Amino acid sequence: KAGVTQTPRYLIKTRGQQVTLSCSPISGHRSVSWYQQTPGQGLQFLFEYFSETQRNKGNFPGRFSGRQFSNSRSEMNVSTLELGDSALYLCASSLVPGARADTQYFGPGTRLTVL
């Protein structure tokens, strides 16, 4: 069974640009969550999608957005990039939402560097 895949693995952008990251969950998983990992803040929850609907959102500005497609694949978009957006962006999938029903399976992440 293939794991969670994220593309691209590495990305370099400049301030003011926008970026789109992609996540393909494990086959059959319908819930996708996104996290930002930085050295000073650990893993911070961005948002969660289930059945193409945003189910939960973290405390990030509106420049961070996402969506989920009918095949459960998800994308997140960051507009007007800032230096502080440099981070590892992790995607996680699970059969159903929430920590109870299943464990989350994480992808390897996309390392975004903003210059």
Place this chain on the structure above:
Amino acid sequence: DQQVKQNSPSLSVQEGRISILNCDYTNSMFDYFLWYKKYPAEGPTFLISISSIKDKNEDGRFTVFLNKSAKHLSLHIVPSQPGDSAVYFCAASIRDDKIIFGKGTRLHILP
């Protein structure tokens, strides 16, 4: 405000000894706790979890202890092995709400 705190950024333990990783939380509504392990260039992998109705959960070499009155949980690894060297994240959630992670503790297992 950090609701899940891992106050030790790093920890070094001799191979074969016990590793104890600590985590404190501030929100008494959390009712489910998890530990994840992360190697460099990989995503975190689920290790062990515990519901707030329990005070201990064991899985092989890994045991998680929950002290609700102190709002504290700990992960014990016995015996520690070289492959246990990684970053460990403590996480918590309320019912099926979003999962809140701590900042992580880097564990070094010394030969």
